[in-house]
Amino acid sequence: MADREFDRGRCSTLRTREALLSDQRKAMLAGTFADPKHPRVQVTWSLYPRLITAYAHPDPRQGHRMLTRLIDTIRAEVPDGLEELAQLGRTLHQRRADILACFTHRASNGPIEAINGRPEALRRNAPRFRSLTQYRIRSLLRCGNLTRAFDAL
Known part of the structure; x- marks a missing residue:
């Protein structure tokens, strides 16, 4: 085209x-x-x-x-x-x-859609993980919270 x-x-x-x-x-x-x-x-x-x-x-x-x-x-x-x-x-x-x-x-549902989109993006990011631990680590990496999770330990 x-x-x-x-x-x-x-x-x-x-x-x-x-x-x-x-x-x-x-x-x-x-x-x-x-x-x-x-x-x-x-x-x-x-x-x-x-x-x-x-x-x-x-x-x-x-x-x-x-x-x-x-x-x-x-x-x-x-x-x-x-x-x-x-x-x-x-x-x-x-x-x-x-x-x-x-x-x-004069309102938008954009913020709600953004919040709803995050779990979907996480699910797409780790589709084949069967281990809950691996899935949690990948999710924390994706959200940028992995360092905070380690600091909490």
Whole structure:
């Protein structure tokens, strides 16, 4: 797939807000979008600033409206050949109430997800250990608490 043939500089540029890009990076981005091999990148990237702007808007009601329009756009107006983006639109539409709730409650479940992710990461880190001692040592190493465990002895 031609769209995946980016160097590291272009990828980091695509993840940066346009207002924060240097003139050199803006020129590189314009050159990338002018290349006929990368129209899907341009379509996908054009949605990114709208998403960031909606979440960062100081007025929650206006941010809610902006994100609602963006979800509707992604769901209904995705060109052919962008199946991943079309799937994203369908998922965002299905989870619309959950996504838009952040504008009502101004809270995130990110910290909870981070806490829940730690045991899962530990489990992936030591998948074949059958000995509880080995598993505990690997878990303590992963968390950075092994020295404290030895100091407690």
